[in-house]
Amino acid sequence: MTFKSFRATVWIAFATVTLGIALTQQADACSRILWNDNDLVVVVSRTMDWPESTEPVLTVFPRGIQRHGGMLGHEEIIKENPHKWTSKYGSLVTTIYGIGTADGFNEKGLAAHMLFLNAADFGSRDPSKPGIHAGLWAQYLLDNAATVTEALALMDNVQLIMAEARGTKTTVHLAIEDASGDSAIIEYVNGKPLIHHGREFKVMTNDPTYDEQLILLKNQDFSKPSSTMPLPGNVNPRDRFQRASYFLAMLPPEPKSEREAVSGVLAIARNVSVPFGAPYKGFGIYNTEYRTVVDLTNKRYFFELTTSPNVIWAELEKFNLKPGAPVMVLNPDNISLSGEVSGKFKKASKPLF
Numbered sequence: 001m002t003f004k005s006f007r008a009t010v011w012i013a014f015a016t017v018t019l020g021i022a023l024t025q026q027a028d029a030c031s032r033i034l035w036n037d038n039d040l041v042v043v044v045s046r047t048m049d050w051p052e053s054t055e056p057v058l059t060v061f062p063r064g065i066q067r068h069g070g071m072l073g074h075e076e077i078i079k080e081n082p083h084k085w086t087s088k089y090g091s092l093v094t095t096i097y098g099i100g101t102a103d104g105f106n107e108k109g110l111a112a113h114m115l116f117l118n119a120a121d122f123g124s125r126d127p128s129k130p131g132i133h134a135g136l137w138a139q140y141l142l143d144n145a146a147t148v149t150e151a152l153a154l155m156d157n158v159q160l161i162m163a164e165a166r167g168t169k170t171t172v173h174l175a176i177e178d179a180s181g182d183s184a185i186i187e188y189v190n191g192k193p194l195i196h197h198g199r200e201f202k203v204m205t206n207d208p209t210y211d212e213q214l215i216l217l218k219n220q221d222f223s224k225p226s227s228t229m230p231l232p233g234n235v236n237p238r239d240r241f242q243r244a245s246y247f248l249a250m251l252p253p254e255p256k257s258e259r260e261a262v263s264g265v266l267a268i269a270r271n272v273s274v275p276f277g278a279p280y281k282g283f284g285i286y287n288t289e290y291r292t293v294v295d296l297t298n299k300r301y302f303f304e305l306t307t308s309p310n311v312i313w314a315e316l317e318k319f320n321l322k323p324g325a326p327v328m329v330l331n332p333d334n335i336s337l338s339g340e341v342s343g344k345f346k347k348a349s350k351p352l353f
Contacts, residue, residue: 309335
């Protein structure tokens with residue numbers, strides 16, 4: 001065998017392995033950081049990491065919105081016993097591709113964050129249970145629950161159904177928290193729900209499953225933090241989980257203001273973000289598209305598009321949330337937007353899920 005043919009053989013083998021990894025691990029994206037152990041505010045931040053624009057739109061839904069859990073855009077993907085409901089609470093969310101909610105919170109102070117999980121498996125369809133496609137999972141809870149405990153109870157009587165958008169299945173897990181600081185991580189593995197409920201569950205990234213992430217975290221000794229302590233520094237979900245957990249524990253016991261609290265969790269979100277050009281696309285790890293912060297105490301929503309130099313925010317209490325009020329939207333991909341933008345929202349020109 002010549003050196004040229006040997007090199008070609010090695011390259012083909014490498015490409016085959018890389019392709020196999022890419023197919024089995026399509027996307028490892030996003031991080032969530034909750035700061036719920038100070039006496040001033042409950043704040044939570046997340047990153048959205050994705051290979052393309054998710055077409056994020058900041059959206060305010062009033063109460064009284066009628067939902068169809070089987071509709072994916074204009075297509076009815078659950079024809080047998082889809083769950084239908086009318087929203088009890090208004091919410092401020094970031095939509096994804098105009099077909100579901102990736103992130104947001106409601107007027108009662110419940111927040112939800114949908115992150116990717118390759119291991120997600122909602123099980124076989126059981127038509128005896130009303131079905132909701134996974135893209136509407138977060139919105140379903142925000143529409144109907146005021147607390148984490150209420151949200152978990154709502155999951156008992158419905159079944160999540162896998163959907164597909166832009167060639168990617170909704171293999172996701174969900175982090176939720178409320179204004180009291182309560183928290184839960186919900187995953188479906190092998191068709192069964194795995195729930196971690198408690199204030200101590202503050203950080204979430206992606207694969208492996210949450211049980212395994214907690215075991216890996218225990219293997220780290222962060223008991224003597226210093227400027228020379230080596231930290232997991234890669235952008236894979238394991239390293240991001242451990243690095244976010246370390247820096248979250250380093251935040252000052254009492255922030256001086258809401259501004260400092262928001263800046264604290266946003267700084268960690270930036271620390272675990274994936275920069276442009278990171279050489280991991282073939283392995284399903286993608287750059288950060290945007291970051292959000294929810295202040296559940298003061299009902300404010302902060303949004304930072306990675307390609308914009310400005311942080312913007314909106315206050316849910318400034319919107320009309322009465323039944324019959326219009327759905328309000330704002331495209332954050334506008335470099336002129338800065339600071340408080342509640343007055344920049346416009347009426348939605350078309351119906352949204």
